[in-house]
Amino acid sequence: MTADDRPDIIFLMTDQQRWDALGVHNRLVKTPHLDRLIESGILFPQATCQAPMCVPSRHSLMTGTYPSQNGVRSNEAATPGDDAIVAPVLAEAMRDAGYLTAGFGKTHWGRTPEIPSTRGFDVRVVGTRDLGIEVGAVGWQEEEDPDGRAAYLEMTRGYGPGEEEPVGYIGATSTIPTRNHPDGWIAERALEWLDGPDLETDKPLFFYLSFVKPHAGHNPAAEFEALYDIDEIPDLETPPWDESRYDHIRVRDDNSHFLGARSERWRDAWRGLTPRERRYATLRYWANCSWLDSLFGRALDRLAVRGRLANALIVFASDHGEMLGERNFQFSKYCLYDSSVRVPLVLSGTAIASGLRGTVDDRPAALVDIYPTIAQAAGFGIHASAAGASLLEPARRAGSFAEMHEPAPAWMWRTARYKLIAFVDPERSGAQGELYDLQADPREWHDLYHDPAHLAVRADLMAELIAHMAATSAASPTHGALGAAPVLEAVHAFAGHQNDSETSHE
Template sequence: MTADDRPNIIFLMTDQQRWDALGAHNPLIKTPNLDRLIQSGIRFPQATCQAPMCVPSRHSLMTGMYPSQNGVRSNEAATPGDDAIAAPVIAEAMRDAGYLTAGFGKTHWGRTPDTPSTRGFEVRVVGTRDLGLEVGAAGWQEEEDPDGRAAYLQMTRDYGPGEEEPVGYFGATSPIPMRNHPDGWIAEKALEWLDGPDLDTDKPLFFYLSFVKPHAGHNPSAEFEDLYDIDEIPDLEVPPWDESRYDHIRVRDENSPFLGARSKRWRDAWRAMPLRERRRATLRYWANCSWLDSLFGQALDRLAARGRLANALVVFASDHGELLGERNFQFSKYCLYDSSVRVPLVLSGSAIAPHLRGTIDERPAALVDVYPTITETAGFDIHARAVGTSLLRRARRSGSFAEMHEPAPAWMWRTPRYKLIMFVDPKKAGAQGELYDLEADPREWRNVFEDPAHLAVRAELMAELIAHTATSFATFTHGAPGSPPVLEQSGAPVDPQNDSEISHE
């Protein structure tokens, strides 16, 4: 392949979108544009993030490494500057490979020693100031529309940190134009650029469009709320236990005054809320998903009009999930249960082999697999320290790994049948555990860690967790730039006779 005919890479991303918040999974949810991508691509319903919080999840995706490898383990800790980041991030690799790189929206590099560069993006428009600016990037309405930005800040003034206080989760119908929302402005800038002269080049394109929603606050327009009938919105299922149950969420809340107090505010608000209003809060989350879907559709239409989808890989993913009131009115993420750790992940476009279009792949896929999938499609090797595997190959791992370090460490090993969670409780000696049979108990309500009938399964999963982390982290420790890429860290090897599923039509 030459630089001129390599596939364009279109990377669409949301923040805090549940794995099941797609029309392809739940017909009540209106996401027609993403559903069309799924119909012509591959959906990975078992995909997980590597850390259920924004900053470490995004560093993991962007570097192709686990949080404990790249050193970014939480939202609160300082993150590396340009000179100290563990590996070239996706945009840098694509730029250096000769791609035109354009990034619009959230990356969320965290608190770096100095304002970071655009890290490989030649064209860069960032989102809200609190998510971080980048040298050389345009910021959200700072100069062009300060009144519009002020109107949004006024609307969300009581939503709290991250817009995640109860009032932010309940939300409201937006009284201001959607272009004055951060994502509306980002989309406007992206569409303007797609109509402009920069695309008049023979270079292949790496286009990154990343929104802040459906992360709270839930403040969609009436147009998207009206897509839903509140009487069709299901009520929240309440488990047969309360917050006194011993698990890693309870340990998290006991060791974080901020998270513990906020959890109590969520519970108090939702327990006092009438059923119809609980449903309205869910409706607004879904309406946010529909709004973003419409913005993605507009961008895809522009890309098609400019001829950039005729030869392309389209990736859609989110950085982590959202509890959305489950488990006795818990919201946000910060745990290793499926609603938090599973993510939507879709590969589509002409680069997908024809026989794979419209298929579902039940492998334990992971966000660390996105980087090697992109580089393989673009025709070059990922850096040697990456732990993921291209999803366009047949390689498999036996399970998926995630970790959480804020405020107390916890680790997950998830197979198609079971999930093991090991966590540290500062008040107890040794590691504590949870074990769930995902077939018999998909809501993860019944912890069978101490069940005698599951002791053999527990031992097997603990051995797999240890083996996976030891192997993966050893690869990082001993790998060196320029050494051959490691395409598989565990599970069956790649079929050497027919291992690639990339189409070069």
């Protein structure tokens, strides 16, 4: 394969966008540009992330490995420096394959022992310093537009860490121009570059455009709020139980003062809101999705003018989902329920075979599959530790896997019908668990883990989970042995020796 006939790779990414926050899934959500990509591409509606939090999810995606393989298991833990990272990251592999690599926006490498390089990007613009500094990156909003950055910080004062305090989720109409938002600033820098001379090259292009929204805070511009009618926005459904129910969210909150206290503040705030006020929070989240959709549309138009969509693979994904008030007013992610772990994932562009355009692929796709998919399209081999498989080939796995290690470990195995969640409670011996029939109970309200009629299903799923973890641990022994072996021991001991009647539960 020569450089002349390899496709340009256009990678569009958001942060914390629910799998169903697209017009193709929900007629109320206005995302016309992404919907058009889906109409001419492949939609993977069952896709999941590998870790429902930003830093480990993005490390997983960028290396094609699971968190227990690459050692990046939480947002708070230190992450590897350039020399210690488990595999060549995607941009580095693309550059080594002869691509011009340009990255605009969030990668979120986390806290590294030293400031990381741009890790393969020839051109790199990171919007704000709070998402990480990279040696060789050009342009920072704080330096190039300090007044705009100050205006954004003033508007979001009180939103709290990650803008995820209740006031950040309640949100408000933006009082500043969208160009002063971090994503607006990044979009302008990207569009300026797309108009410039760097694209006058024979090299194929790897173009990465990654936004911070629709992650809280919910502060869209009035023009995007105006796309929605508050009277059409549904109120939240509340389950037939409260936060005292025993599950992995309760264990998480019991073992993290920060997460537990914040969950309590969310509940207290939302119980004091009227239904109309609650619906406005959802409206503003969807309005942010619509704003980003418009920015992607502008970038795609510019790429088309420059001739970079004539032979192209376009990828759209998000790093994880958003609970958006479900399960008694839970927000953010940090759990293994579908609203948190399912993600939008789309392949589109002229590089997609004509027979696959406009199709829906219900395989258990995952973000770790993006690396090998792009590698196949670009014509280079993947590293030996890669956990995913190309989405351009027939499906190879029976289920999807995710893991969470902040603050207490939990693991998911999700098939077309069922989901098993195995988790550790520091206050109880052995592994604990949850089981859901996703076809009969898509909201995951009715836990069947201790239902006698589903014990055989539970055992089968536990065996599949153990086999999957053992295989991925063996594929990356340096990191995997440290991360997965204790997990295997705990889950295997529970599955093999602790029967249902011995398990205490509420």
